[in-house]
C-alpha cells in the first residue's frame with residue numbers, strides 16, 4: 425500500500441528542533457519509518473493564480489514530505505478563522521469563544537478543496553489516504569467529489585464533545601455529513617466515539633451498529649485508537665539528556681529544592697490559569713512548601729493573532745507576576761515561566777529532572793506530555809504525575825494523581841501530596857503507568873489504524889444506503905467557477 429498522510433502542521437525530521445503541538449511530534453518518527461508521503465501546509469501562502477498547487481518536496485526517512493503553500497485569500501479564514509476560532513473552541517467545549525463568519529467557513533471549505541486537488545498528484549491505484557485532525561473534516565468528501573475511490577481514513581486528535589456543544593459550530597450538520605465520506609473515523613477515546621455516534625443519531629437519524637454507520641457515501645467505521653508514544657526511545661532520550669547544558673543548568677539552579685513541571689502550548693484548553701491558581705493556593709495554605717517546591721512552566725506561544733490567545737497570554741503574564749510577587753523571596757522564584765519551545769530531547773531531560781509533572785487541561789484529546797513525563801522518569805526514583813481527569817490520557821494513566829482542573833483547592837492538595845509521596849507508592853503508580861504505555865505505543869497506534877483502514881472498504885457499498893434527508897441550505901454549494909481560482 426502507498427500511504428498518503430495529511431495534516432495541517434507537519435514536522436521536518438529534526439529531533440533537535442522545537443516542535444509545536446503533539447500531532448506533528450508524534451507522527452514524525454512513525455511516518456518517517458513507514459515510507460509514507462506526508463502532505464501539509466508549508467506555513468506560507470501564495471495567491472491562487474498558479475496552475476498547480478505549489479509543493480516543496482523533500483525526503484523524509486523512507487518516504488517524503490510535501491509542504492504546500494495554501495491560497496493566500498483563504499488562509500486566514502481557514503486557519504485563524506474557522507479551524508481555530510470555531511472548531512477548536514467547540515471541540516474543547518468552549519462555545520463561548522466561537523468567533524466566526526460565513527466567509528471563514530467558505531475559506532475553510534476552499535482550503536479543504538484545494539488540498540484535495542493537490543493530493544491527486546500523489547494518488548496511485550494502491551494509495552490509501554489518512555487525513556489528520558479538525559482542519560480537514562471535509563477533505564474526504566472533496567476527494568470523493570474528485571472521483572477518488574481508494575480508502576480514506578480520518579483521525580481526530582482533539583475530543584469530540586456532546587451534540588449540544590458541537591451544534592454551536594455553524595454548518596455542523598454539513599460538516600459531519602461530509603465526514604461520512606471517510607471509510608474509517610478514528611477518535612482518541614471511546615467517549616469521543618460515542619459522542620459522535622450520538623450526534624449521528626440525534627441530528628442525522630443514522631444508527632451506528634457494531635461501530636459502523638451507513639450513509640449516502642456507504643459504510644464508515646467509527647473506532648477509538650488512543651494515540652501513544654515510544655516509551656523506550658523517550659526513556660533513552662531522557663537518560664542522555666541529563667548531560668544537555670539546559671538540563672544540567674536547571675539541575676544546578678535547584679539547590680536541592682523539588683521541581684514541578686508543566687509543558688503546554690499557550691492555549692485556553694490547557695487549564696494554565698487554574699494551574700497557576702492551584703500553586704498559588706498551595707503556597708498560601710502550606711507556607712512550608714515555599715522554597716521546597718517551585719514550578720517550571722513552559723508555555724509555547726501558538727495562534728497568537730487570535731484574540732482569545734492574545735488575551736490568555738496577557739492574563740498568564742499578569743498572574744505569574746502576581747504569584748511570584750506574593751510568594752517570592754530575594755533568592756527564590758516560585759514560578760519560572762518560559763514562552764518558548766524546546767526540542768524533544770531537552771524536554772525529556774527536563775521531565776526527568778522534575779519530581780512532579782502537572783498536566784491539568786480543562787479538555788484534551790489525549791495529551792502526550794503526560795505520557796512523555798512518565799516515560800522520562802528514573803525507574804529507581806520516579807516522579808509523580810498530577811493529571812486532569814479530562815485529558816484522554818487519564819483513561820490509561822489511571823494511577824496518576826487524577827484531579828478536577830476546576831477544583832483549585834483539590835489541585836493544590838494533589839500537588840502537595842505528589843511532592844511528599846513516599847518512594848514505594850511512587851514506584852507502584854509509575855510501574856502501572858509504564859505497563860499501559862508499553863501496551864499502546866505510537867507504532868502500534870499507527871499500525872492498528874492503517875490495518876483497519878486497509879480492510880475498511882470490504883463490503884463498503886454492498887447494500888443500498890439509506891437516503892439522508894437533505895440539510896437545510898445553510899451554505900450555497902461551492903460555485904463551479906470558484907475552483908478556477910486555484911487551478
Ligand code: G6P
Pocket residue numbers: 433444445446447448557558581582726727
Ligand atoms: C493541536 C492540534 C494539532 C496542531 C497542534 C499545534 O495538537 O490537534 O492539529 O498541529 O495543536 O497547533 P498549531 O495551530 O500551532 O499548528
